[in-house]
Amino acid sequence: MTLQRCNPFVAAVYFLGVLLITMFVPHPIILAVSLLGAVSICAFLATARDLWRGLRLSLFLFCLITAVNPLFSHNGVTPLFYMNGNPVTLEAYLYGAGIGLMVVSVYLWCKALSLVFTADRAVYLFGKATPKTALVLSTALRYIPMLRRQADRIADAQKTIGCTASDGYWDRVKAILRMFSALIGWSLESAVETAKAMRAKGYGIGRRTAYSDLSFRLRDGLMTAVCLGLACAVPIAVLRHDLDFAYYPAVTRIEFSVWNTAAIAAFAVLAFLPAGAEIGERVKWNYYRSKI
Amino acid sequence: MELLQVENLNFTYPGSREKALNGVSFSLEPGSFTLLMGASGSGKTTLLQILKKEIAPFGEKSGSLRLGDRPLEEMATDRIGYVAQSPESQIVTDRVWHELAFGAENMGLESEEIRLRVGETASYFGIGEWYHRHPDTLSGGQKQLLNLASVMVMRPEMILLDEPTAQLDPIAAANFIATLKKINRELGVTVLISEHRLEECFPAADRVLVLEKGRLIAGGTPKEVCFALREHPLFAALPSAARIWRSLGSKGECPLTVKEGREFLHRFFPTVQGKTETKPFTESAAAVELQAVSFRYDRTAPDVVREMSLRVNSGEIFAVLGENGSGKSTTLRLIAGLSKPYTGSCRVFGKTISQYKGNSLYRELLVFLPQDPTALFLENTVEDDLRESFCLMGKPREEYPECAAKWIDLFEIAPLLNRHPYDLSGGEQQKCALVKLLMRAPKILLLDEPTKGLDAAFKQKLVQALHVLRQEGMTVIMVTHDVEFAADTADRCGLLFDGKVLAVEQPNRFFAGNMFYTTAAARMARGKFENTVRCAEITALCKGQAEI
Incomplete structure (x- = not known):
């Protein structure tokens, strides 16, 4: 079951788990796994162009952080060279690389999150907590594009009557202020009409229920349990000091034990779960289609 | 009960x-x-x-x-x-x-x-x-x-x-x-x-x-x-059928649909045949000229306007008709310079739009009435709005009453001057917006769906106003769904389809030739009267020959 087909609650638990682990466990293998997991799900959800842009930005961020860290941090036991009398150490580079990996992973997970959490799913999540907030959010999401379009219309209309005078800076500011006040006037007017429509449909006559076309099914429950189970392996390992790792003063040697291997494996399953589900879905679909 | x-x-x-x-x-x-x-x-x-x-x-x-x-x-x-x-x-x-x-x-x-x-x-x-x-x-x-x-x-x-x-x-x-x-x-x-x-x-x-x-x-x-x-x-x-029925002396039961209208004409005027004569169209200097213009809103979106070529003569009223989403409004936006074509050229009085520097295109040459006229109003009363807009053109405040009076009289908006623009009905907003635009003494007027939400009386006034403007030599380009309105006002009509303007003709030839995209009167006249597309023309033909 892919994240988009799960109940938004499951997706929320999933992203929360993955993001927390990525942010607070500085173990390089965990971070590498997290990055690969994020890239894999983005590859399925984002368009090719969008993915390319995301990766380009990620690479830039990673290089920047790696290159900049040693300029500020002079800890570490392996100096590579000296700059202004300060040592530039291997450990500082590696630490920068680790932080870069973390930032980039978090960025890509957030990208995936924004692709999974369309506005209506966010509204659903809020709706479970407070139905009123959900309605406000829903009307706002309806309203903002309308407002933006009207702003464009006003700007276009004013342009064709030469009112966005390009004569001088002050004229332009005045023109923008005039258009802004017209936009406010329009939005009040339209809000009155919407309020009327809401009353005509019986808003405010009595107890209100909150309807959603999404439901929490058994498999959503199972999926949540699986995600939570997998995610718990990492904090347990952290508490047992199986995933301890330090960059300063010297980089820790990674030694594999049953415990940390198990935790890393569990996290790998978690990180690749959405991509795996996408692949599974496609394979299943191809199979079903072959039967048509 | x-x-x-x-x-x-x-x-x-x-x-x-x-x-x-x-x-x-x-x-x-x-x-x-x-x-x-x-x-x-x-x-x-x-x-x-x-x-x-x-x-x-x-x-x-x-x-x-x-x-x-x-x-x-x-x-x-x-x-x-x-x-x-x-x-x-x-x-x-x-x-x-x-x-x-x-x-x-x-x-x-x-x-x-x-x-x-x-x-x-x-x-x-x-x-x-x-x-x-x-x-x-x-x-x-x-x-x-x-x-x-x-x-x-x-x-x-x-x-x-x-x-x-x-x-x-x-x-x-x-x-x-x-x-x-x-x-x-x-x-x-x-x-x-x-x-x-x-x-x-x-x-x-x-x-x-x-x-x-x-x-x-x-x-x-x-x-x-x-x-x-x-x-x-x-x-x-x-409906058109009822209007024809009344102007022909209200004989028999009132027809309401095209079908009943045709039956009415065949029953009471069985032998009448005829043809409406129209003046031939003469070309004059081009006001707006599009040459192989293509445009799309997004790099990956399909073309909305595709290699469109169009020539509008100065002093004519040109109507572009077409389905929703056929690119009618986009065509107007291209002419108004609000959207830029990715290929082809768009010329206004012989100069491309980019050759008009600053606001020179909009200050005295071309105005655009958008579909939703509320976007034009900035002030709290119609009067303030008109005056401010006049002053923004760089003209002295004292000349405003004189310049405005002519248009205020033509569109009869004097009683509306102290109202808030948003409180007016659609038709009233339309008229005030037109006054605001026409005070700039433009040479070209672009209208996007000018009859949207107007009642019959307002529409009639708009028809008259457009005739006055034509006499003054204004070029009007409008896009509209309203075939009756186009038949009443336009010198030439074109059908926009597949990103191009097809079949530019005078309204009588245009609507008499069309089977679906035509006026109710033309549907009633089909097979009986040639080149006839308006209620008044059917009435004239019936009366003219009935008397003989």
């Missing part, structure tokens, strides 16, 4: 001396389809809103209103549904499905019940395909259908509609009226609808009520009302 009974209803808005409704009495049978007609400002909206108690206006009210056997004030909200004019601002939420559920949520229904109601309503209205979409991605016609459907989820006995098709194109409007008629026929829901566009709605109604200045001046079946209104100015709003 009547469903709705209104007896001697009077209503006065606070601060107004005149009654908005004056002694209105009528009753509606359950399951009837009633049309409420009247000029703008005759009290149609006031009456409909009073019948929907949740949105009833404040003011002094007297008279009795009963629904079934109980006073209207005591009935539950969901028994009467209400659909207003604007498709846009009635939609409350950000998803189609949520909008459908909104009313049911307000009634406090449980999820399972709502799911079923929403589902069956969506499938009845054919909403399935856009069920999960954001309302912003819907067309105007779809939005208005959504508004109707979301009211029907509450299962009302009666629905009130206030000019629901005023903002729609003719095809979407016909579709909306057909759906409404279907609800009425199949579900027995009582319908009370006010409308300006009567070509489809008038023959579809069981009963028609006519309001004038807050009084009910006629009521009855459509044919009875036709007969009663023979001498009344409101007759201009009735």
